[in-house]
Amino acid sequence: MPLSTAHKLLVVSVDAMHTDDIPFARTLPAFARILERASVAEIEGIYPSVTYPNHTAQTTGCPPARTGIFNNLQFQPGGGDASEWFWDARALRVPTIFEAAQQAGLTTAAVQWPVTGNAPGVDWLVPEIACPQVFDGLEDQYLSTTDARSFETYIAPHLSMIHTDRRKGKYFDFVNHVSELILRHERPDVMFVHLVEVDTARHAGGSYGPHVEEALREVDATLATYLTALEDNGDLEQTNIVLVSDHGHLDVEQHTNLNTLFVERGFIRTGADGELLDWDVFCLGAGLSGQLFLAEDLPVQRRREIEALLVEIESDPQYRIEKIWTAEETRRDYGLDGPFTWVVESEPGVIVGMLWDRRTVVRAGDEDFPPLKGSHGHAPRHGGQPVFIATGPDFAPGVDAGRRSMLDEAPTLAAVLGIELPDAEGVVMQEVLAEVPAATAPAPA
Numbered sequence: 475m476p477l478s479t480a481h482k483l484l485v486v487s488v489d490a491m492h493t494d495d496i497p498f499a500r501t502l503p504a505f506a507r508i509l510e511r512a513s514v515a516e517i518e519g520i521y522p523s524v525t526y527p528n529h530t531a532q533t534t535g536c537p538p539a540r541t542g543i544f545n546n547l548q549f550q551p552g553g554g555d556a557s558e559w560f561w562d563a564r565a566l567r568v569p570t571i572f573e574a575a576q577q578a579g580l581t582t583a584a585v586q587w588p589v590t591g592n593a594p595g596v597d598w599l600v601p602e603i604a605c606p607q608v609f610d611g612l613e614d615q616y617l618s619t620t621d622a623r624s625f626e627t628y629i630a631p632h633l634s635m636i637h638t639d640r641r642k643g644k645y646f647d648f649v650n651h652v653s654e655l656i657l658r659h660e661r662p663d664v665m666f667v668h669l670v671e672v673d674t675a676r677h678a679g680g681s682y683g684p685h686v687e688e689a690l691r692e693v694d695a696t697l698a699t700y701l702t703a704l705e706d707n708g709d710l711e712q713t714n715i716v717l718v719s720d721h722g723h724l725d726v727e728q729h730t731n732l733n734t735l736f737v738e739r740g741f742i743r744t745g746a747d748g749e750l751l752d753w754d755v756f757c758l759g760a761g762l763s764g765q766l767f768l769a770e771d772l773p774v775q776r777r778r779e780i781e782a783l784l785v786e787i788e789s790d791p792q793y794r795i796e797k798i799w800t801a802e803e804t805r806r807d808y809g810l811d812g813p814f815t816w817v818v819e820s821e822p823g824v825i826v827g828m829l830w831d832r833r834t835v836v837r838a839g840d841e842d843f844p845p846l847k848g849s850h851g852h853a854p855r856h857g858g859q860p861v862f863i864a865t866g867p868d869f870a871p872g873v874d875a876g877r878r879s880m881l882d883e884a885p886t887l888a889a890v891l892g893i894e895l896p897d898a899e900g901v902v903m904q905e906v907l908a909e910v911p912a913a914t915a916p917a918p919a
Contacts, residue, residue: 490673492858504697523721535884535898537809544812563593714866722858731827761851764826
């Protein structure tokens, strides 16, 4: 049953933080304050272990087959790295914790949280937009995806803090500053923030090393500003603070570019300049996994030829593909479904590429090996695991809840807010919650 509470909730996603990072985090001042009396759990995330499906699970308690967010990218064959992300909340098929909180009379805020463009239920909204090419500049990017009040009060005055000359990290300063301002000045009952410094570091430098520790220090500095804002407002003791993350990372050892192979075998047709003309089967990459789409009205014989090639791919060790699942199988075992026909699970560390202008197999050490050293998208059983760290008046101190599903996070957060999420498939992590004092019996007459 939900708790009856007037306490606030601050949820901070430290994208790509591992449970392995907690010992180092304890040496940092803000992390240490949060961890001192926190309950923790090791989280098994959503497959594919990429940002948007997992953050959607954290606000809905539902897997991709229910939410409709099955990848970071929408399926736009030919778009490649410029394909549009699932940034718009109108793509969601289930309600979020923001809507439930607002309907209960609570004020809400979300800064840089994935799949919140045009989100209902958010009073102060600064959405994450991972595909700025869709819009006509920064102002249009936000005017098209949030409300006028959020734009005029917090976004427009700070657009200069967005470093448009950077490919990575261009939003760090903006997000860190604006989120602190909203927390300080609006004092929302419910606030979700997404920080991506650790994920950026792991992509660039690999799963572990000094670069990850430096990124954790940067996050710690931001967390310190949140704690100071809560203290200055007198809200700290009445705020539940929850740190979460969405996925782990693995070091990249190989790229297997299936669309290149499909071109070579005649299942994708390209023009003289390499542009996509037509396709029978197409791979949408999800980092260390992929999703295969079939063309509509494909002749039975052509499908059988594709299926024969998939058997070959699975059995040939050069491709390092562990298993090709049907969508029915991934729905049953992982809650993953979408408009695709198959899911490609690679061996750990192998990116399932979706471009066709590269060699089919590119290994670490090759001259044309892409520069990023870490990635994710793999089955959630591999590698470092996401964190759940919760402290505050409604959480029991020092509890280790063991390994739990990411689907359990949203119902647990709803419970501390005293609201219901009837569509959620997860369950409340009762062991991390503080005991609710029994109601005082009325004095005898």
